[in-house]
Structure formats: C-alpha cells, structure tokens
Amino acid sequence: MIPALEVRNLTTSFRTQNGWVKAVDNVGFEVMPGEVVGLVGESGSGKSVTLHSILRLVHAPGTVAGSVKWQGRDLLTMPERELRKVRGGEIAMIFQEPMTALNPVLPVGIQIEENLSAHTALDGRQRAARARELMDLVGIPEAARRLKDYPHQFSGGMRQRVMIAIALASGPKLLLADEPTTALDVTIQDQILKLILDLRDELQMGVVLVTHDLGVVAATCDRMAVMYAGRIVETGSVVDVFAEPHHAYTRGLLGSVPRGGAGRTLLLSIEGTPPGLASIPPGCSFNPRCTFATDICRKETPMLAEFAPGRLVACHHHREVAAAGSPVV
C-alpha cells in the first residue's frame, strides 16, 4: 500500500532571544489510508508544531524545511492557492483549543456550510441538508435546531463535536487531530475517540492523533511515534511498543502511568524534566535523565534506525532497554 502522507526530514525552527531553536528536528513518519497514528510526547516536545508545519501554518519568523508528500505532491512547496484547497479539504485539522478555532460570532451551521461551499460543489439547499447530517453524524442531539446556535452555547464536548463536524464537511482523506479530548471528561473523551474511529472506518480516512495520554494511544491508535525534545525517538505498532519499548524514554513514560493492582507502590518515574529548546544537551537529548546512559550517549546523537520490520528507535543501547522489560506487561 502507498502511504497517504509521507513526512520526511521535517525541521521547524523559531527565532528566540537565545537565537534559533529547533522545535521539530528531522522528523519523519508516514500514515497509511485508514490508519490511526498516535504522536505521543510531553508538553513542549513538538507535537503541535509538527502538525502545524505539515499544513504550513507556521508563520515567519518560523521556518519549515523537509518535505511533506501528499498524494505525490509536496505540501511544503506547492503554491499557496493549491494548498488552500488541500487544507480544510482533503486534509482536515482539529485544534487543541476548540474555542480558538471556531468563529464566536457565527452560528455553527453557517460555519459548516462555509466549509462545504469552499470544498464541495453542493448548492445552497444541499449544503443545509448536509450540515444537518454532519451534526447528526457527530452525535449532537436535535441537530436541526442547534445549527442556529453559537459556539458558546455548546458544552466543551459538544464544541469538540462541532469542530469535528466542520472538519468532516469536506470529506477529508486525512484528519490531523491535536489533543482532541485533553480538555474533556473521560466519558466524553470515550465518546469522541470512538466517534473518530467510526468515521475512520466509514470514510477510510487516515488519522494523526496527537496526545500525551498513553491510555488514549493504547485504546485508539494502530501505530505510534514517541517524540522527545523535537525528535521522534521510537516508532512501531502500538502493541509492539507497549510490549517491548526499545527507547529508555518510552519505557520511562510507560512506567510513569499508574496501573491497577500495584496500589501505593512507587512508580517508575523519570528524574528531572524535559530540556528547554535553547538548552538541549549534546548527544542523546535524553541522556541527563536516562539510567541507561553511557559516554557515547553524551557525545553522539543516536539516529532513528530500523531494528526490526516496522520498528524504529534512536537509542545507542536499545537492546539493553528492551531487555529490561516493559513496565506494562
């Protein structure tokens, strides 16, 4: 199968008081049609910047290098006019903060119809009907009446559904979802994640799901990529990575999440905190926090390399890490 999306050597830099910093450093991954890829990492690891870079939503003085292949074309170099058709059309995005992405002074029905008129050939009547269908599809009760409501009249969970309805209006082939459930309660999170999976099945749409919650990854994603300090440090199928993490950071993250049955015992925590972008340590950026680190880790940056089919890791001592066992099995 040919990947729907192919990201290669994506590097995004920002100018700050401390000079240029790389928020995303040489990131690469692909998404197959109908596949859900989880992009995991702690806050500041570069997840949102990665998504924004893919859709060229990073503004000057930020710079984006690398390539993002979408159906044979590079999103990073295509003319702005063509890009606008893809963005919000074939590729839809749900943002971390629904309120900032919705227009507060327009009824949600109009916002859905706007997207329909930008990306479909439907006439006015058809658009109104389709808007109602979409609200139904995302599980908003009394859809027809609520089309006239403004964003602030919806609860957090409902607003997130409205965002999804707008995103889906164009019938996208790829959905980029940035922490779509982080601000929501678990019962609503569960509803939204299962909705995204149902829509994936129905539309054969690829999904990149950004999250910091490993439970969400375990419950929804097919493959995962773990980010640390702007780089991808490990990728593989979710089942494989959980069963046998090969990067010390992945292993530490899995161990930091409390599991049932081990009540009131100490968690396998990671000492220290993630580095700031202006002070990323030389060698492996995780080395000051890593219990497996040796001299080479402080000198040489490990490259992301395939060690088994579909499994990549950037760690000098990944065999030792794997041998130490998964904290979640």
Next chain:
Amino acid sequence: MNAALSQTLIAAEEVSKEFHIPHGLWRRLTGQPRLAVHALNGVSFQINRGETLGIVGESGCGKSTLARCLVRLFDCDDGRVRFEGEDIADLKGADRRAFNRRVQMIFQDPYSSLNPRMRVREILGEALAVHKMRPRAQIPARIAELLDLVRLPSDAADKFPHEFSGGQRQRIGIARALAVEPDVLVADELVSALDVSVQAQVVNLLLQLQEQLNLTVVFVAHDLRLVRHISHRVAVMYLGKIVEIGPTEALFSAPRHPYTKALLDAAPELDPTKRTRTVAARGELPSPINLPKGCLFNTRCPHAFDRCFAERPLLSDRTPAHKAACHLTDFGAPSLQNLEAIS
C-alpha cells in the same frame, strides 16, 4: 486494619453548598426565583487517621467545592464538617488557629498559588512564622530541612517561583503545607497540570512523605488511574453527591453503582490488546442548576426504571465498608456476576 487507621479524624455530615447566580433583571421583574448552582447536595463520609481518601468525578461534580468545605475555605450552607468530633464552624480563637494549622490544602494550580514576588525562603518562612512553628534563629535550618524533605536543592531557597518547573513548584507548595506540621493534607488536583513523567515523581514523593509523617490525605483528582494508585478508599461523586464509596480495590474491581461502572469503562485501558468499540456512557452531565428529579444519574443510566425518576436513592451499605446510592442494590454484586457466569 490497625486501630490507628480506623479512627475517624474528619467527618462530613450532609454537607450542602449552593452558589447563587446573579439575579437577572428580567427574572427579578417577572418574579422568578433566584437561580443557584447546587454544587454539593448532602455529602457524608468519614476519613480515618493515616488513610488516603481519593475523591473522583467529572468536571463540575463538586470535588473542589467539597475540598474547600473540608478546610473551611467555604462554610457549608447545610450540614457540617467535624474534625476530631467538633463542628469546624464552631471553632474559635486558638482552636480555630490550631485547625487552620493541622489541616492544610494544596491547590490545583501550582502557578497561581505561590506569590510570584516572594523567594522560596520567604514563602516557607512566612508559613513558619504565622503559626510560630520555630524560634526565629531556627528558621533557616528548618527551611533547609523542608527543601530536603521535598527533594529540592538547597539553593532553591533563594529563587522565585517562576524559576522552577511545574513539578518543582508543586513541591514548593507541598513544602509550604508541611512547614506547619499538619495532620491532614487536602490535595486538589495536585499533579493534574504536570507532565506524566513529572506526575510520577510527585506521586512518589507524596507516598513517601505520608509514610514518614503519618499524614492523612484527601486526594481529589479526575484521573482514575492516579486515584486508584494512591488511595486506600475512594469516593465517586456525581452532581454534588457521593454515589459510591468503598475500599479502592473493591470499588475498582466490582463497582456497585452504574455511574462508577461507566466512568471506569470510559477510562482507556493501558493495554492495547484489550480494546473495545462500545461507548461506555451516553449523554452529558445535566445542568447543576436544574437537578433531575429522583436519581441524579437517571438521564444517562442504562438501567433506569420507574422508581429512579420518582425517588432519590440514598447511600446504603453493600458490604460494611462499601456503600452505593442506587435503587438496584444488587448492581455489580460479585455473587450475582458468578451466577450469571454459571447460567
């Protein structure tokens, strides 16, 4: 359970709390009653000395309001909170000051609960001075001891809150609470704002301090995994009421209230081989302004029947230590589950 553990330290008795909504002109002119958010609707439970009671529930169910009532940052509208048997609303003078010292609250937001213009030395020094914990000459040594206790480097004393990471700031909050040598810590979403790897550090610290200092802890959080990990007993809240309370493992392995079950089912499993595609709970929380009649969960409960719409279920014993508020007293009963498995 030993004798020290089973001794009641704090008791909430039918605690209720409302927040009035500004009375709009139109409602006033048309003679309609004032609206109120019913944040707590008769909450009762006990906390034993040395134990950790976890309080879970979804956003807006009243967890923070309850925590504030326990430390008397809010007065209850109805009912009372007892500390060592005494109604805390009646405490005066020295007794009130002793209560304020012995029961400490740590807040949800590590960024806003520390004065940004004070150095850590001043933050801790102030706490020590207010309750006259140490003679002036011993204060610097005590500050060093406290920083060591929460595993911060000693040079932290001369820094300002903004010079620390979120996890470190939360440790400063813990050090400030511990400065006055309390018996009880009420921690409201202590680690919710922190990254996963840093959460684990703070949770480990809390577990160790509790053993070391024999603290009683009320751990308020919406994260079920965390609460399960840290608590001896857990109370589940829904719309300002406790719907279930019991020993942690009993409650998590065999929930006796349909809402608890839905909440547990909705939390994603950490095991990717145990996936389900069924939605755990339909619908959303009703408004706390117009509470449903009868059982508060009846708008979402898949098991609701006639009685649930007429009569509000009371919290009653399932086992001597495990209570639930549901008309289906057999719901989730382990014996019944076995029967179903056999038939």
